Amino acid sequence: MTLTLADARSVIAAAEAKAAEIGQPMNIAVVDAGGNLVSHVRMDGAWIGSIDISINKAFTSRAFDIATKDLGENSQPNQQFYGIHASNHGRIMIFAGGIPLTRDGQVIGAIGVSGGSGEQDHAVAEAGANSV
Amino acid sequence: MTLTLADARSVIAAAEAKAAEIGQPMNIAVVDAGGNLVSHVRMDGAWIGSIDISINKAFTSRAFDIATKDLGENSQPNQQFYGIHASNHGRIMIFAGGIPLTRDGQVIGAIGVSGGSGEQDHAVAEAGANSV
Amino acid sequence: MTLTLADARSVIAAAEAKAAEIGQPMNIAVVDAGGNLVSHVRMDGAWIGSIDISINKAFTSRAFDIATKDLGENSQPNQQFYGIHASNHGRIMIFAGGIPLTRDGQVIGAIGVSGGSGEQDHAVAEAGANSV
Amino acid sequence: MTLTLADARSVIAAAEAKAAEIGQPMNIAVVDAGGNLVSHVRMDGAWIGSIDISINKAFTSRAFDIATKDLGENSQPNQQFYGIHASNHGRIMIFAGGIPLTRDGQVIGAIGVSGGSGEQDHAVAEAGANSV
Numbered sequence: 001m002t003l004t005l006a007d008a009r010s011v012i013a014a015a016e017a018k019a020a021e022i023g024q025p026m027n028i029a030v031v032d033a034g035g036n037l038v039s040h041v042r043m044d045g046a047w048i049g050s051i052d053i054s055i056n057k058a059f060t061s062r063a064f065d066i067a068t069k070d071l072g073e074n075s076q077p078n079q080q081f082y083g084i085h086a087s088n089h090g091r092i093m094i095f096a097g098g099i100p101l102t103r104d105g106q107v108i109g110a111i112g113v114s115g116g117s118g119e120q121d122h123a124v125a126e127a128g129a130n131s132v
Numbered sequence: 133m134t135l136t137l138a139d140a141r142s143v144i145a146a147a148e149a150k151a152a153e154i155g156q157p158m159n160i161a162v163v164d165a166g167g168n169l170v171s172h173v174r175m176d177g178a179w180i181g182s183i184d185i186s187i188n189k190a191f192t193s194r195a196f197d198i199a200t201k202d203l204g205e206n207s208q209p210n211q212q213f214y215g216i217h218a219s220n221h222g223r224i225m226i227f228a229g230g231i232p233l234t235r236d237g238q239v240i241g242a243i244g245v246s247g248g249s250g251e252q253d254h255a256v257a258e259a260g261a262n263s264v
Numbered sequence: 265m266t267l268t269l270a271d272a273r274s275v276i277a278a279a280e281a282k283a284a285e286i287g288q289p290m291n292i293a294v295v296d297a298g299g300n301l302v303s304h305v306r307m308d309g310a311w312i313g314s315i316d317i318s319i320n321k322a323f324t325s326r327a328f329d330i331a332t333k334d335l336g337e338n339s340q341p342n343q344q345f346y347g348i349h350a351s352n353h354g355r356i357m358i359f360a361g362g363i364p365l366t367r368d369g370q371v372i373g374a375i376g377v378s379g380g381s382g383e384q385d386h387a388v389a390e391a392g393a394n395s396v
Numbered sequence: 397m398t399l400t401l402a403d404a405r406s407v408i409a410a411a412e413a414k415a416a417e418i419g420q421p422m423n424i425a426v427v428d429a430g431g432n433l434v435s436h437v438r439m440d441g442a443w444i445g446s447i448d449i450s451i452n453k454a455f456t457s458r459a460f461d462i463a464t465k466d467l468g469e470n471s472q473p474n475q476q477f478y479g480i481h482a483s484n485h486g487r488i489m490i491f492a493g494g495i496p497l498t499r500d501g502q503v504i505g506a507i508g509v510s511g512g513s514g515e516q517d518h519a520v521a522e523a524g525a526n527s528v
Binding site: 166167191192194195196197209210212213214215216218219220221222224 | 443444445446448449452468471472473481482486488489490491492513514515
């Protein structure tokens with residue numbers, strides 16, 4: 001089971017609405033069950049450095065079936081996964097904004113958001129994830 | 133002068149319609165005047181190896197303000213740009229599917245398409261480029 | 265809105281004068297609104313390891329519209345952006361020396377400086393940024 | 397023996413004058429005897445894909461003490477250096493535009509130019525090289 005482009009677009013629309021609501025332009029990316037990009041949008045005025053980060057947050061969330069915020073807690077110095085950000089050719093993001101997408105209890109992909117504070121990124125990703 | 137997300141979506145919609153018409157699912161990417169990704173979609177069933185290629189074709193077209201098909205002709209063995217595909221950290225694509233996007237005679241970004249034959253990729257990119 | 269080569273040269277001249285004043289040879293780079301390099305100089309005697317760093321500091325400052333010094337504070341262990349230095353293919357610098365360049369309240373590019381202490385790099389970048 | 401920033405600037409000025417004369421905006425880079433970048437300029441309107449290429453042409457010319465045009469002839473399929481463009485992490489450019497800089501018969505650095513046809517790039521690089 002994976003998601004379609006139509007699914008990805010509807011997830012992005014929900015995230016985009018949340019970003020507009022909080023007034024922070026974002027990069028939003030969705031990957032499928034294989035961790036491969038399905039769609040990405042950069043809202044007008046969103047940081048160009050966040051293009052790569054949004055895509056990588058989505059990849060990371062699906063790669064480990066975990067929110068990047070939670071992975072981050074385990075990846076600080078002296079924690080069990082410290083150093084994981086050096087793996088996977090720089091694609092592992094260990095800060096908030098990536099969340100797995102699930103349907104009927106199964107992970108079918110992930111969303112990654114980047115463009116604001118960690119709290120904002122997570123909130124926008126959550127809006128997308130809840131829309132599935 | 134650059135393009136907006138709304139512009140990019142309308143370019144992608146035109147390209148997507150063409151891809152549907154010829155029955156070949158595609159990856160379609162649009163970059164802005166700075167060569168930075170604005171939006172990407174992978175149609176259902178399109179190759180995952182073409183995600184990167186579509187984004188890089190769009191980058192290449194803006195990087196040199198040229199269709200990748202034309203750059204490709206100049207980049208064959210014994211031609212003046214042979215070897216250019218080794219530059220820019222592997223981001224230069226020298227086969228058909230990337231076309232600059234222009235408005236009032238000025239390049240404002242580029243579209244990159246990957247998922248079918250070179251001829252198909254170029255035709256889909258052209259449909260997108262003509263819609264600006 | 266972006267900057268011209270003449271703008272970049274004038275920013276570099278101001279930064280170079282500051283570097284000469286404090287007696288520390290520097291690498292100085294300026295990128296445009298798209299994050300792409302416009303000009304770079306390495307003053308005689310400046311570190312060769314700082315070529316890449318100066319260019320990347322300029323990129324980072326434009327990529328997130330922030331001084332790299334401030335991004336650095338948010339990117340320490342247990343802070344909200346910890347791990348961001350692994351993104352963007354190693355181009356994100358999280359220590360002092362990068363500052364956005366603004367005109368009429370809009371970011372038009374960025375300067376990146378590397379060759380001394382963090383404090384020196386920031387002071388030289390500031391001299392450049394203030395000259396716009 | 398190597399070159400100074402003042403040398404590099406004077407080489408760039410000569411190349412820039414030639415580029416202006418032929419009406420083609422260029423990226424121009426100068427490296428020192430160690431192959432490390434001393435200075436780079438992107439003239440207004442020059443291709444962003446040529447930033448990396450100009451720097452790499454200069455590196456390549458110093459790396460092998462040869463004009464990239466001549467290296468290119470030896471690097472075509474079935475020639476003795478075919479495949480060399482895959483070495484040095486993608487920094488080897490095998491088409492016209494890079495020329496060693498010599499003083500008193502000794503190589504002290506190199507110039508790399510990118511932004512036009514191979515012939516134009518070489519002519520602009522030559523103007524720079526002849527000014528030493």
